[in-house]
Amino acid sequence: MSDRSAQQRQADYFGQEHVTVIEPHGSVFDLKLRELWSYRDLIVLFVRRDFVAQYKQTILGPAWHLIQPLLTTVMFTIVFGKIAQLSTDGVPPFLFYMAGTVIWTYFANVLTATSGTFTTNSHIFGKVYFPRLAIPVATLFSKLIAFAIQYVFFLGFLAWYFFDGAAVQPNAWVLLTPVLLLMMAATGFSGGIIISAMTTRYRDLTVLVSFGVQLLMYATPIIYPVSSLPEKWQFWVSLNPIAPIVEAFRYAYLGQGTLDLPMLGVSGLVILVLLIVGTVMFNAIERTFMDTV
Amino acid sequence: MSNTVIKVEDLSKYYRLGLIGGATLREDINRWLAKIQGKPDPLLKIGQQDQSHRKGDEIWALKNVNFDVKEGEILGIVGRNGAGKSTLLKILSRITAPSAGRITLKGRVGSLLEVGTGFHPELTGRENIYLNGTILGMRKAEVDRKLEEIVEFAEMGKFIDTPVKRYSSGMTVRLAFAVAAHLEPEILVIDEVLAVGDAAFQKKCVGKMQAIAGGGRTVLFVTHNMGTAAELCDRGLVIADGRVAYDGAIEDAIREYLRPSSTQKLELGKQHFRGHLLDDISIRTLSVNGIDLGQQILITPESDLVFTFSGTSNIALKDFDLLITLHKDGARIVTVHDSEPGTALLEGHFTSTITIPARTLRPGTYTVGLGGERPGGGQWFAGTDLGEITILEGWAPGYERRSVGVINISAVGERRMESGPAR
Missing domain, CATH: 2.70.50.60 (abc- transporter (atp binding component) like domain)
Known part of the structure; x- marks a missing residue:
């Protein structure tokens, strides 16, 4: 409160609109979205940089966005479908794995890229100010472009199988896709932000991230349907906030599995908590992390 | 009073010693476990005091710094290495937060602590102009407007669509300075970035800086170069040991800066x-x-x-x-x-x-x-x-940048010319 009045006093003092006050402590819940908006051009350019620079001096260029999920899906189909013969609830294994891989990849990419926000950009952060949030937000979008490419690719395969008479039933829940995507983005984003804030102090976590993401994939129903698990394990999988999202995604497009709306609601709440924790940590670290990097 | 654009009040910044860097999660957990069991910190070296009982174990990079800057003023900030100049600059440009005190800034602030921040080697010169420009706070439309001018100033010409990684270091620096020089915030905070490029380009940079400074913009300029300081600034701020040691006319500030810091004599033996x-x-x-x-x-x-x-x-x-x-x-x-x-x-x-x-x-x-x-x-x-x-770098304009080397010798030169068409 004293903060507010002090700011008011300063504004009176200068009597002008564009006033910046630099103080030791800012509000931990304030994401300064208005300021972020004024830097929207920068976000666009960061997205462009991430996307363009990634494939310079590669032969296949953006085609890699298709090759990666395709090879993963083929490998899953062979290893888990043909060799291990895991159940896919009657859905063609190829589509089953592809649906899981496509939405999982978006989450994993966002989480991994966001978790390096402070450490990989410290050379820029140490020299110039702009809303630090611009970097993870740009990541969110550049990974979304990659997702869009893979998503269209997936839809192509889905149509192929559908008209070929395979046992898939895309249904009206497809309209839920943006919500599911938003939930995935929010989870990856806040998880990444939390890790990123902690890596400024504990570098151990950078090692943990790629490994952790891999482990998390096995704890998420990507290569198996939840229904194939024994009763007592289903409860544990449902604790994973992204499990219901993946299940819902697959239900909408393939008609397989369960669409558990209450569980989806619970995972929404968990994600909200993560987002708040992430915001608080980000704001706390953002102001002084240059002193510890 | 109405045209004060920067107001710094009781600004302080401390860094904690010993606890910065090198921390891993395991060490912190060990330290924490020991603390709740009432044992001494297991990571302390023998003979070292327990950190948690030592409150005074911090270094004040800045302590109670106060000053105001008026609109259109060009303030030179000078001080020896480690005096706190860079910390002040970092707080002013919002790279790190102060520990106490407050700064109020009126107007858009552009800070230039390094040229070429965020340059991406894989992107072309043109793409980097946009990226760097927006990082420094320009809008894309602003960069659009100034693109021609920037390319011309950097003497880029046909290389503008070549990836920056193919540039010579001189070209990169020229491009970077060109972008920075076309920033147009109301308040400009500059660290000694003038010392870039070859002699001719440096001269051009100084000229550009003078033009910026003369354009009614408020400029905070941190430098070791007394020549440039005397040339560009009206007012000087001497920072010593984290405090303002002098605030006044630039000539007096430079004199204060040159005064030896200690009276400690060398005991020759x-x-x-x-x-x-x-x-x-x-x-x-x-x-x-x-x-x-x-x-x-x-x-x-x-x-x-x-x-x-x-x-x-x-x-x-x-x-x-x-x-x-x-x-x-x-x-x-x-x-x-x-x-x-x-x-x-x-x-x-x-x-x-x-x-x-x-x-x-x-x-x-x-x-x-x-x-x-x-x-x-x-x-x-x-x-x-x-x-x-x-x-130090020279005082007289034009003199200091004319040549490089270790010593100046007096030499007599003569140039004989015949004007007319080249044969």
């Missing part, structure tokens, strides 16, 4: 010298322009270098030279003598002065040595690392 004559000749004092060696001595290239030293001799030598040597990067640059060849040294006290005329040495830091020898060898003494002097 036998341990500084080698040779046969150590027991016979002892040197007591050595000073440059009246300042005893051993302190940080800053000298402008416009002043003569007057070395004064004194001592006593227990023996009489009929042909003996006393001399001063200057070294740079391990190589001896010059040797200067206090007398004509064949001059005798009498038993008793002696005082010598040697003068090196102004503008002989180029800017830089030199190590001072002192010795004596009898021509033909045999009897000598010498000390090579008695202290340092630093020659």
Whole structure:
């Protein structure tokens, strides 16, 4: 409160609109979205940089966005479908794995890229100010472009199988896709932000991230349907906030599995908590992390 | 009062010592476990005090700094290394937060602590202009408007669509400065970024800076270059040990900055010298322009270098030279003598002065040595690392950037020309 009045006093003092006050402590819940908006051009350019620079001096260029999920899906189909013969609830294994891989990849990419926000950009952060949030937000979008490419690719395969008479039933829940995507983005984003804030102090976590993401994939129903698990394990999988999202995604497009709306609601709440924790940590670290990097 | 655009009030910043960096999760957990069990910190070295009981274990990079800047003012911030200039700049440009105090800024702030921040080697020059420009706070439309001008200023021409990684370092720096120079915030915070590129481009940079400064913009300029400071700024702020040591006209600020920081004298003794004559000749004092060696001595290239030293001799030598040597990067640059060849040294006290005329040495830091020898060898003494002097960048516009090297020599040049069509 004293903060507010002090700011008011300063504004009176200068009597002008564009006033910046630099103080030791800012509000931990304030994401300064208005300021972020004024830097929207920068976000666009960061997205462009991430996307363009990634494939310079590669032969296949953006085609890699298709090759990666395709090879993963083929490998899953062979290893888990043909060799291990895991159940896919009657859905063609190829589509089953592809649906899981496509939405999982978006989450994993966002989480991994966001978790390096402070450490990989410290050379820029140490020299110039702009809303630090611009970097993870740009990541969110550049990974979304990659997702869009893979998503269209997936839809192509889905149509192929559908008209070929395979046992898939895309249904009206497809309209839920943006919500599911938003939930995935929010989870990856806040998880990444939390890790990123902690890596400024504990570098151990950078090692943990790629490994952790891999482990998390096995704890998420990507290569198996939840229904194939024994009763007592289903409860544990449902604790994973992204499990219901993946299940819902697959239900909408393939008609397989369960669409558990209450569980989806619970995972929404968990994600909200993560987002708040992430915001608080980000704001706390953002102001002084240059002193510890 | 209405046109104050920067107001800094009681600004302080401290860094905690010992706890910064190197921490891993395991160490912190160990420390925390020990703490709740009431054991001493397991990670402390033997003999080290427990950090948690030591409240005073911090270093104040800035302490109660106060100043105001008015609209259109060009403030030069000077201070020795480690005085707190960079910290002040980092807080002003919002890279790190202060520990206490407040800064109020009116208007858009652009800060330039480095040229080429965020340049991506894989992107082309054009793409990097946009990226760098927006990182520095420009809108895309602004960059659009200034693109031509930037490309022209950077002397890029046809290379603009080539990836930056193919550029020479000079080209990269030129492009980076060009983008920065076309920033148009109301308040500009600049660290010493002028020292980039070749001589010709540096001159262009100084010109551009003057134009920016003259355009009614408020500029905060941190520099070691007294020449540029005197040229560009109206007002100077001297920072010493995290405090404002002086705030006033730039000429006085520079004088204050050049004043030696301590009155600590170099205690010359036998341990500084080698040779046969150590027991016979002892040197007591050595000073440059009246300042005893051993302190940080800053000298402008416009002043003569007057070395004064004194001592006593227990023996009489009929042909003996006393001399001063200057070294740079391990190589001896010059040797200067206090007398004509064949001059005798009498038993008793002696005082010598040697003068090196102004503008002989180029800017830089030199190590001072002192010795004596009898021509033909045999009897000598010498000390090579008695202290340092630093020659600052030049004062006179145009002079300092004309050439590079270690020493200036007087040479006579002549150019004969016939005008007419080239054959």
